[in-house]
Amino acid sequence: MRAVSVEEAVAMIPHGASIMVGGFMGVGTPERLLDEVVRQNKTDLEVISNDAAVPGKGVGKLFDATLVSRLTATHIGLNPKAQQQMLAKQVAIDLVPQGTFVERIRAGGCGLGGVLTPTGVGTLVAEGKRQIEVAGTTFLLETALRAKFALVHAFLADYLGNLTYALTARNFNPIMAMAADTVIVTAEHIVPVGVIAPDHVVTPAPLVDYLITNG
Amino acid sequence: MRAVSVEEAVAMIPHGASIMVGGFMGVGTPERLLDEVVRQNKTDLEVISNDAAVPGKGVGKLFDATLVSRLTATHIGLNPKAQQQMLAKQVAIDLVPQGTFVERIRAGGCGLGGVLTPTGVGTLVAEGKRQIEVAGTTFLLETALRAKFALVHAFLADYLGNLTYALTARNFNPIMAMAADTVIVTAEHIVPVGVIAPDHVVTPAPLVDYLITNG
Amino acid sequence: MDAQAIIARRVAQELRSGDLVNLGIGIPTLVANYVPAGLKVFFQSENGLIGTGPIPEQGMAHPLLTDAGGRPISALPGASTFDSAMSFGLIRGGHVDVTVLGGLQVDAHGHLANWMIPGKMVPGMGGAMDLVSGAKRVIVAMQHAAKGKSKIVAKCTLPLTSARPVNLVVTDMAVIAFADGTATLVETAPGVSVGEVVAVTEADLIIPNAVPEMQI
Amino acid sequence: MDAQAIIARRVAQELRSGDLVNLGIGIPTLVANYVPAGLKVFFQSENGLIGTGPIPEQGMAHPLLTDAGGRPISALPGASTFDSAMSFGLIRGGHVDVTVLGGLQVDAHGHLANWMIPGKMVPGMGGAMDLVSGAKRVIVAMQHAAKGKSKIVAKCTLPLTSARPVNLVVTDMAVIAFADGTATLVETAPGVSVGEVVAVTEADLIIPNAVPEMQI
Numbered sequence: 001m002r003a004v005s006v007e008e009a010v011a012m013i014p015h016g017a018s019i020m021v022g023g024f025m026g027v028g029t030p031e032r033l034l035d036e037v038v039r040q041n042k043t044d045l046e047v048i049s050n051d052a053a054v055p056g057k058g059v060g061k062l063f064d065a066t067l068v069s070r071l072t073a074t075h076i077g078l079n080p081k082a083q084q085q086m087l088a089k090q091v092a093i094d095l096v097p098q099g100t101f102v103e104r105i106r107a108g109g110c111g112l113g114g115v116l117t118p119t120g121v122g123t124l125v126a127e128g129k130r131q132i133e134v135a136g137t138t139f140l141l142e143t144a145l146r147a148k149f150a151l152v153h154a155f156l157a158d159y160l161g162n163l164t165y166a167l168t169a170r171n172f173n174p175i176m177a178m179a180a181d182t183v184i185v186t187a188e189h190i191v192p193v194g195v196i197a198p199d200h201v202v203t204p205a206p207l208v209d210y211l212i213t214n215g
Numbered sequence: 216m217r218a219v220s221v222e223e224a225v226a227m228i229p230h231g232a233s234i235m236v237g238g239f240m241g242v243g244t245p246e247r248l249l250d251e252v253v254r255q256n257k258t259d260l261e262v263i264s265n266d267a268a269v270p271g272k273g274v275g276k277l278f279d280a281t282l283v284s285r286l287t288a289t290h291i292g293l294n295p296k297a298q299q300q301m302l303a304k305q306v307a308i309d310l311v312p313q314g315t316f317v318e319r320i321r322a323g324g325c326g327l328g329g330v331l332t333p334t335g336v337g338t339l340v341a342e343g344k345r346q347i348e349v350a351g352t353t354f355l356l357e358t359a360l361r362a363k364f365a366l367v368h369a370f371l372a373d374y375l376g377n378l379t380y381a382l383t384a385r386n387f388n389p390i391m392a393m394a395a396d397t398v399i400v401t402a403e404h405i406v407p408v409g410v411i412a413p414d415h416v417v418t419p420a421p422l423v424d425y426l427i428t429n430g
Numbered sequence: 431m432d433a434q435a436i437i438a439r440r441v442a443q444e445l446r447s448g449d450l451v452n453l454g455i456g457i458p459t460l461v462a463n464y465v466p467a468g469l470k471v472f473f474q475s476e477n478g479l480i481g482t483g484p485i486p487e488q489g490m491a492h493p494l495l496t497d498a499g500g501r502p503i504s505a506l507p508g509a510s511t512f513d514s515a516m517s518f519g520l521i522r523g524g525h526v527d528v529t530v531l532g533g534l535q536v537d538a539h540g541h542l543a544n545w546m547i548p549g550k551m552v553p554g555m556g557g558a559m560d561l562v563s564g565a566k567r568v569i570v571a572m573q574h575a576a577k578g579k580s581k582i583v584a585k586c587t588l589p590l591t592s593a594r595p596v597n598l599v600v601t602d603m604a605v606i607a608f609a610d611g612t613a614t615l616v617e618t619a620p621g622v623s624v625g626e627v628v629a630v631t632e633a634d635l636i637i638p639n640a641v642p643e644m645q646i
Numbered sequence: 647m648d649a650q651a652i653i654a655r656r657v658a659q660e661l662r663s664g665d666l667v668n669l670g671i672g673i674p675t676l677v678a679n680y681v682p683a684g685l686k687v688f689f690q691s692e693n694g695l696i697g698t699g700p701i702p703e704q705g706m707a708h709p710l711l712t713d714a715g716g717r718p719i720s721a722l723p724g725a726s727t728f729d730s731a732m733s734f735g736l737i738r739g740g741h742v743d744v745t746v747l748g749g750l751q752v753d754a755h756g757h758l759a760n761w762m763i764p765g766k767m768v769p770g771m772g773g774a775m776d777l778v779s780g781a782k783r784v785i786v787a788m789q790h791a792a793k794g795k796s797k798i799v800a801k802c803t804l805p806l807t808s809a810r811p812v813n814l815v816v817t818d819m820a821v822i823a824f825a826d827g828t829a830t831l832v833e834t835a836p837g838v839s840v841g842e843v844v845a846v847t848e849a850d851l852i853i854p855n856a857v858p859e860m861q862i
Contacts, residue, residue, distance in 0.1 A: 001664070024477040024478070024496075024498070024500070024514070025477070025496065025498070025499060025500030026500060027477070027493070027494060027496050027500055028494065050514070051554075051556075053500075054500070073554060074554050074555065074556050074557070075553055075554035075555070075556035076553060076554050077551075077553025077554060077556075078499070078500075078553075083552075083553075086552070095552075095554040095555065097555050097556075097557070097558075097559040097560050098476065098514070098518060098555075098556055098557040098560060099518030099521060099522050099557065099559075099560035099564070100559075100560070102513075102514040102515045102517075102518055103325075103327070103515065103518070106515050106735075107330070107331075109735060109739050110318075110731075110734070110735035110738055110739045111332070111333065111735070111737075111738030111739040111740060111779075111780050112318070112330050112331055112332055112354075112738070113331030113332070113333070113347070113349040113352060113354035114330070114331045114349055114354075115322070115327050115329070115330050115331070116322075116327055116328030116329045116330070116356075117326070117327055117328070117522065118326065118328070118522070118563050118564070118594075119522060119559045119560045119563045119564070119592070120559055120563075120592075121563075121592075121593050122590060122592070122593025123559065123589060123590045123591065123592065123593065124546075124589045124590075125555075125559065130347075132328070132345075132347075132356070134328040134329055134356075134358050134359070135358070137328060139327075139328035139329075141331075141347070141349075143349050143350070144349075155494070158724060159724075160724040162724060162726055164414065165414070165513075166414060166494045167413065167414065167478075167479070167492065167494045167495040167505070167511050168475065168477045168478045168479050168494060168495055168496055168511060169494035170414075170478050170511060170512065170513050171477055171478050171513060171514045172513070172514050173513070174513050175513055175514060175515050178735060178736075178739055178741065193723050193724040194723045194724065198382065198695070198697070198721055198725040198726050198727045199379065199380070199381060199382065199385075199415075199727050200414075200415055201726035201727070201728075202513075204688075204696045204726040204728065204736070205688065205696070205724060205726070206664070206666035206688050206696065206736075206741060206743075207736075207741060216448070239693040239694070239712075239714070239716070239730070240693070240712065240714070240715060240716030241716060242693070242709070242710060242712050242716055243710065265730070266770075266772075268716075269716070288770060289770050289771065289772050289773070290769055290770035290771070290772040291769060291770050292767075292769025292770060292772075293715070293716075293769075298768075298769075301768070310768075310770040310771065312771050312772075312773070312774075312775040312776050313692065313730070313734060313771075313772050313773040313776060314734030314737060314738050314773065314775075314776035314780070315775075315776070317729075317730040317731045317733075317734055318731065318734070321519075321731050324519060324523050325515075325518070325519035325522055325523045326519070326521075326522030326523040326524060326563075326564050327522070332738065333738070333779050333780070333810075334738060334775045334776045334779045334780070334808070335775055335779075335808075336779075336808075336809050337806060337808070337809025338775065338805060338806045338807065338808065338809065339762075339805045339806075340771075340775065370710070373508060374508075375508040377508060377510055380729075381710045382694075382695070382708065382710045382711040382721070382727050383691065383693045383694045383695050383710060383711055383712055383727060384710035385694050385727060385728065385729050386693055386694050386729060386730045386733075387729070387730050388729070389729050390729055390730060390731050393519060393520075393523055393525065408507045408508040409507045409508065413479070413481070413505055413509040413510050413511045414511050416510035416511070416512075417729075419472075419480045419510040419512065419520070420472065420480070420508060420510070421448070421450035421472050421480065421520075421525060421527075422520075422525060
């Protein structure tokens with residue numbers, strides 16, 4: 001793990017990069033990283049995020065600045081700009097059931113090729129996917145999902161990079177922290193080693209590549 | 216969740232039942248439940264447990280009392296009795312790679328039909344299994360694993376059934392607590408609701424069916 | 431009593447002590463208001479919480495404690511938080527005893543459509559497909575008809591949410607149970623006759639000899 | 647220096663600051679003793695711990711803090727604990743930078759056999775198959791020969807641990823690197839000649855013009 005400024009971290013992200021962004025309706029999203037992505041005007045991003053949040057918040061900021069070329073998400077209904085950009089075909093949108101979304105990312109992070117889920121069988125979601133029968137039940141084969149970068153927001157980070165999350169701001173963050181080539185983290189508080197008890201660590205330090213310095 | 220005595224809980228387990236038992240080499244194993252299984256002489260058990268521990272400890276006690284008819288595990292090398300019973304064909308043993316073992320149980324608990332793993336491709340483990348190619352890589356299809364009962368050992372349990380685990384005694388316990396029809400828990404300490412912070416709960420209360428009362 | 435209150439009150443009667451319950455957005459959210467005081471139900475918010483409590487008092491909201499719509503909520507003593515893989519492990523794995531969702535259409539087989547109107551509303555399915563596929567019991571809480579058209583149809587014309595049929599639909603006019611590919615009228619709303627329900631329902635209903643009125 | 651110390655010292659040189667490292671039972675465990683003081687390496691114990699420390703002082707062991715063999719260990723400041731799904735997510739997902747395992751045979755292609763001798767030793771593979779399939783770099787630490795027979799063979803006769811070849815084998819006689827289906831002699835142990843290594847090795851080795859001696 002290396003501690004870096006937010007400018008330095010975002011400078012590593014090329015135009016067109018695939019980025020996973022933690023958060024659920026903007027809760028638990030690394031806002032400082034997204035603000036800097038907008039400031040550095042990183043374009044054509046392939047974003048993997050649960051939702052498009054709302055304009056002005058979380059991933060919504062990337063749509064405000066029309067920086068997104070592709071979005072893999074479960075719900076965009078509360079962001080009219082994302083909807084408009086989808087309908088105008090400025091953004092390609094893959095809509096995925098939420099349980100499938102998180103399992104695909106988990107598979108990507110855990111070295112699995114995919115998982116078999118009952119979700120989506122017999123619906124539009126099944127189109128073009130392999131169906132596999134196990135013990136008489138039909139499942140969809142949903143394949144692993146990874147990105148070049150994961151932008152993660154933690155509650156506490158220690159000097160080594162061990163992370164905890166707070167309340168409903170945990171959501172996709174720890175799963176995404178396993179599924180990208182480079183993991184960049186903002187934390188509400190950076191604390192000395194030992195402040196976080198071993199049993200309370202959610203993301204172990206070796207998973208974190210860069211921690212954004214505070215204050 | 217219902218609080219019951221260890222005698223009452225074990226009385227619910229029929230002969231021949233499939234039981235998952237938490238623990239790794241006897242660390243994090245619900246010893247009181249296993250002692251009572253032995254005392255009530257529950258026979259022909261189909262045990263799902265990482266290992267056979269050692270004689271006199273953890274799952275090893277079930278082999279001492281020859282109560283096991285089938286074992287699904289990853290390693291039995293440190294229990295000579297389990298090895299003898301395997302060689303004498305008294306116990307059928309399915310040996311599974313440890314990462315596959317835990318993913319199969321997780322799949323069973325999370326409603327997945329199975330997972331695709333690279334582990335075991337090109338080895339004896341692949342025999343009789345479906346191989347599935349995703350983006351040019353071959354994976355084994357490993358199917359979900361469930362049991363009638365999960366015997367789980369926690370560190371703290373609160374009056375509702377929220378659980379935490381300590382250090383390396385966590386291992387398979389929280390995964391198994393999702394993958395059985397009936398989940399029976401022993402805890403080192405039973406504490407009032409609120410003692411465990413929401414962010415520290417590992418197994419949420421609704422997963423626990425029976426909590427064994429202490430002292 | 432208004433239509434929404436009738437539905438929410440009646441759905442609340444389906445909950446049992448110890449149940450883990452997931453409430454969708456809209457009418458389903460109101461169900462929490464009608465749970466009897468003595469009944470201990472765990473409410474899950476699929477963004478990662480079991481033990482959701484009421485909206486916090488003015489000034490007591492925390493920005494990192496919200497429902498799946500991003501609105502502030504509170505957590506009751508004994509609450510637990512977890513990541514999204516766990517949240518949907520609970521949902522898909524059958525650990526959620528009851529899920530209550532809104533609906534656009536439910537057909538005679540119990541198939542639900544509630545996530546998309548092609549060419550018009552494509553917000554994404556969020557957690558709905560997993561909830562309907564995985565919860566032990568699926569209850570749809572919705573108006574019986576919209577703009578004079580039955581929402582309980584012979585066959586869904588909108589894209590399905592799941593191939594798995596729902597268990598119960600509770601509307602402002604009736605309670606309808608689904609099993610083995612058939613729909614049975616179980617109760618009528620106060621002041622609504624069986625004839626009125628049948629007249630406004632597109633799907634064929636099995637009508638038992640006696641259809642009691644909701645006790646709400 | 648005895649054979650085990652030669653091997654463990656040489657393997658320790660392969661570790662880099664920040665690496666997440668998993669050490670198997672036997673000789674691999676000894677590697678931790680030879681990590682330079684300044685090097686910050688995370689050791690994982692696959693039963694659910696990152697940050698394993700040395701064996702605790704007399705009376706300081708905790709029964710719920712053990713290694714994968716069930717023996718008491720300690721945890722360094724900054725350690726983390728987790729369940730087995732996470733532990734093997736780390737392993738299979740390529741988050742472990744280096745795994746060091748013992749071996750029964752390694753063949754010219756780098757295929758490892760280390761979990762079973764049919765009809766004789768069937769203890770189960772434990773975590774070995776996942777470690778060899780998933781770790782970024784796989785190092786085998788073993789004696790070069792057993793009972794006068796080369797353990798580096800032309801083709802494994804014992805059941806394979808993984809179809810994925812290992813990266814490096816470190817023995818008491820040599821360091822051998824595997825790439826593209828070939829084995830290259832990289833270093834010899836102190837006082838061991840290239841000729842001696844070749845004589846005792848069943849597998850064909852590529853011998854570069856200059857083969858340096860281990861610096862340990």
